[in-house]
Each structure stands twice: as structure tokens, then as C-alpha cells.
Amino acid sequence: MQLDCMIMHNESQEKSGVSHVTNHNDESSLRVQAELAYGREYAEFLRESPTSFHAAAQIASQLEEAGFSRQDPAEEWDASEGGHYLVSGGAVMAWRVPQGAGPLSSFAIVGAHTDSPTFRLKPSPDSTAYGFAQVNVEPYGGIVPNSWLNREMGIAGRLVLLDGSEVLVRTDAIMVIPQLAPHLDRGSVEKLVLDRQKHLHPVWALPPERSGAQEAPQILATVAAYAKVQPEQIAGFDLFAYDAQGPQIVQNTFIASGRQDNLSSVFAGLTALLNVESAAIQVFAAFDHEEVGSQTATGAQGPLLEMTLRRIAGALGASEEQYYQMIARSTCISADAGHSINPNYAEYHDPDQYPVAGRGPIIKINANQRYCTDAAGQALWLRSAYAMGEDTQEFVSNNAVSCGTTIGPLTATRLGIQTVDVGIPLLSMHSARELAAISDCYGLSRVLMGYWSIAE
Numbered sequence: 001m002q003l004d005c006m007i008m009h010n011e012s013q014e015k016s017g018v019s020h021v022t023n024h025n026d027e028s029s030l031r032v033q034a035e036l037a038y039g040r041e042y043a044e045f046l047r048e049s050p051t052s053f054h055a056a057a058q059i060a061s062q063l064e065e066a067g068f069s070r071q072d073p074a075e076e077w078d079a080s081e082g083g084h085y086l087v088s089g090g091a092v093m094a095w096r097v098p099q100g101a102g103p104l105s106s107f108a109i110v111g112a113h114t115d116s117p118t119f120r121l122k123p124s125p126d127s128t129a130y131g132f133a134q135v136n137v138e139p140y141g142g143i144v145p146n147s148w149l150n151r152e153m154g155i156a157g158r159l160v161l162l163d164g165s166e167v168l169v170r171t172d173a174i175m176v177i178p179q180l181a182p183h184l185d186r187g188s189v190e191k192l193v194l195d196r197q198k199h200l201h202p203v204w205a206l207p208p209e210r211s212g213a214q215e216a217p218q219i220l221a222t223v224a225a226y227a228k229v230q231p232e233q234i235a236g237f238d239l240f241a242y243d244a245q246g247p248q249i250v251q252n253t254f255i256a257s258g259r260q261d262n263l264s265s266v267f268a269g270l271t272a273l274l275n276v277e278s279a280a281i282q283v284f285a286a287f288d289h290e291e292v293g294s295q296t297a298t299g300a301q302g303p304l305l306e307m308t309l310r311r312i313a314g315a316l317g318a319s320e321e322q323y324y325q326m327i328a329r330s331t332c333i334s335a336d337a338g339h340s341i342n343p344n345y346a347e348y349h350d351p352d353q354y355p356v357a358g359r360g361p362i363i364k365i366n367a368n369q370r371y372c373t374d375a376a377g378q379a380l381w382l383r384s385a386y387a388m389g390e391d392t393q394e395f396v397s398n399n400a401v402s403c404g405t406t407i408g409p410l411t412a413t414r415l416g417i418q419t420v421d422v423g424i425p426l427l428s429m430h431s432a433r434e435l436a437a438i439s440d441c442y443g444l445s446r447v448l449m450g451y452w453s454i455a456e
Helices: 017-047 052-065 219-227 260-275 304-315 320-328 375-388 407-415 438-454
Strands: 082-088 091-097 107-113 118-129 132-140 153-161 166-170 203-205 234-243 248-250 254-257 281-287 331-335 362-364 393-395 418-423 434-437
Touching: 017 248, 017 254, 017 260, 017 438, 052 082, 052 091, 052 153, 052 166, 052 260, 052 281, 091 260, 091 304, 107 260, 107 304, 107 407, 107 438, 118 153, 118 219, 153 219, 166 219, 219 234, 254 438, 260 281, 260 331, 260 418, 260 434, 260 438, 281 304, 304 320, 304 407, 331 375, 331 407, 331 438, 362 375, 375 418, 375 438, 407 418, 418 438, 434 438
Parallel strands: 107 281, 107 331, 331 418, 362 393
Antiparallel strands: 082 091, 091 281, 118 132, 118 234, 132 203, 153 166, 153 234, 248 254, 254 434, 362 418
């Protein structure tokens, strides 16, 4: 993957006004081309990452292609010069050790998360009602329920077999949550109320009458066929619904897709890591389970990042005291999607300061530390943006609207590292399909490149 900055100045440009305008137009055209190229690669990453497990596999594949070596956590830690990574479920830790790194080095960390709100299959996923076969699911994270109605959904995730091996699987469009027609409930046109147990129950087949040897279709048997394994081999599964429509670039301006919260940050961080080196030890932390609180072995409240940092330091010969010195010299950018102002609901934003899609990535600020950005973090973010000539915006909540949070405060609390919360401004966050400006996605990756380029 190559991210061409495309922002160039012609040192030999003529001094006439016409020549100056022509070169400016050329620069603008190159920028648009670079954004679209990035948007297409991003769309493909989204398409191939229907779950956190698939996203982790995609990250690992691109790191391998770039020459990163895979670390087995059960083996001696590798902190030799160059790139390394480990995969743990739906999470990935990647790091690049610069030449001459040692106990006096610092870490420059970019954090993101691979999971998104969706539906997870229950342990007994089959049920039938009134002649329909249905899939038993439960909401995962803060879904927007109505956005999943009438959408063709596939099933994806991992199967764990009896021998302990894991298989990634992804079906085609296989199920739909049908909405009640307005003729049957006139009030639902004005006010839609959905019971998460009764109304968010996908339909996927028409079972035969149970007679003789005939059996109702089994969803796991169908999933197993896609995975090319026998159903009786499956010992456990982590299976989720995903929007089968796939990402779509709209007017060469927007990208419409599910899971942009937070694959927009994951892809930006990965792309930046693959395109710029640093004097600091670069660390890219793609956590899982942020949407359900991060309190897991692969979540931001778990030990994965701290373990990675400690083992890097130890492999470089750092003592316990020197490790804490390394931490004191380190910084972290927590990248997670934020909210663009929605022109149809402007009253939910601060009336005097709000981010607009297409005007650059955002830095997120909250007085109550729901985001951990402070003045030092603002300065770090601005230096990173200035290094690449990128625009940036601020996001602060309307005082009457509750504020979300992300992995930034968790990382800062656990490690004591200077951390700043950033992201891209999204429309329709947490819905089955979210909308982002391609230019913001590209801009975020460039600012992250700037961060690593200035880190010492």
C-alpha cells in the first residue's frame, strides 16, 4: 500500500499569475486523485472486514506484505530493528523498532478499535415461528435498531473447531429483519418503537413441515458449508451480522458503509504506519470490544498494549526504572470516529463550534474527560497536522447532550501516557450504514503520518 502525499510545490514555477494559477490547479487535482485512490483502498478494506476478526486478518496480511514479522506471545520477544506484529482474536498490536533503539527510546502510539455495533448470534441460533425459520441474535454495542430493518445481512466471524483450530467465515446475504407495514400500525409512521427481543429477529428461510425425515434448516449447517467444515466439527463460534450491500463511493465525495466507526481510524493508522518511519518506536494498537466497554483481554482496558510495551522495553534491555522513563517520554493518539454536524439536526451540536464533514479530521475535547485531550495534546495534534499541511477541526459537545467516550481515557488511565482523542467527523454513527467524507479519511491518515514523522 502506498500513500502518495500528492501535495507538491514546483520549485521552478514561473512567477507570472497564469503559471501560478495553473500550478495551484495541478496541486488541487493531484490532491483529489490521491483522496480518491485512498478512498478506493479504504472501501476495499471495509469490504473485506465484516467483523473484527476479518479486520485483524486484513491488517496482518498487509503488515506481512510490508515485511513485518509475526510475533508469537509465547515465544521470546523480538525487538530487533524493523517491523513486528501480533494478532490476538480481533485485535492487533504492531510495532516498528528504529535503528539504534534502546532504553532511552520513547513510544509513539496510535490506538483504534476494530469492532462496531451489530448483532451477534446466540449460542442456540435457530428458531421457527409461523412458518418462518429465524436466526436468534442479540445486539452488540449501541446499535441504531431501525437502520437494520429491511437490509440484506450476511453472517461472518470465526468458528473454533473441536481440535482448537480457528476458521474465518463469511456468508453471502442470508437474512433480513422485516419491518411491519404501516397499514398494520398507522402510528409507526410517526413513531417507531422496536422491542429488541421481538422485533429485531431476522428471517432467513421457509422451513418444511416437520414430517418423517424432514428437518427445519439449521443456520450453523449453512455457515459451516461456507467455511467448508462439517457442522459437527464446530465447538464454538463468534458470529455476527453484517450489511451485505458493501461500501459505496458517492459522488467521489462520500463513502457510505457500515463499520466506519471505527475502521476509518484503523485503516488510517495502518496506512500511516506503512508509509512513514519514526525516530521513536512506532506502535499501532488496534483493540477489539470498544463498543461493549473494552473490559476484555483484547480491549483497551485489558493488558495487551501494556504487555507489548513492557516486552519491547525488556527486549531492548530496559530495567523497570528505564521502562517507566520510556513511558514518561511517550505519547499516544487515540483515533476514533466523532460526529459531524447533521444539517437536519443541528440543534444537537454546540451552536458556536461544530465540525463539518469534508473540512478535515477532528480533535475531541470534553471538560469532564470523556475525551482525554488537554492543552498539551492539542499542541501535539496541531504540530502533527502542520507537519503535513492538513486542516483540522475541534469537536465539543452541546452542553445539554450527553457525551460519548472512547479508548483514549482508558489508555491514559492504565499507562499514564500523554494521550489525545481524535477521529473523523461521521454522519449516522452506529447505524448499519455510516457516511464519511473521503477527504477527512485521507486527512486523518496524513496527520497520523505527521505524528510519527515528528516523534522523537
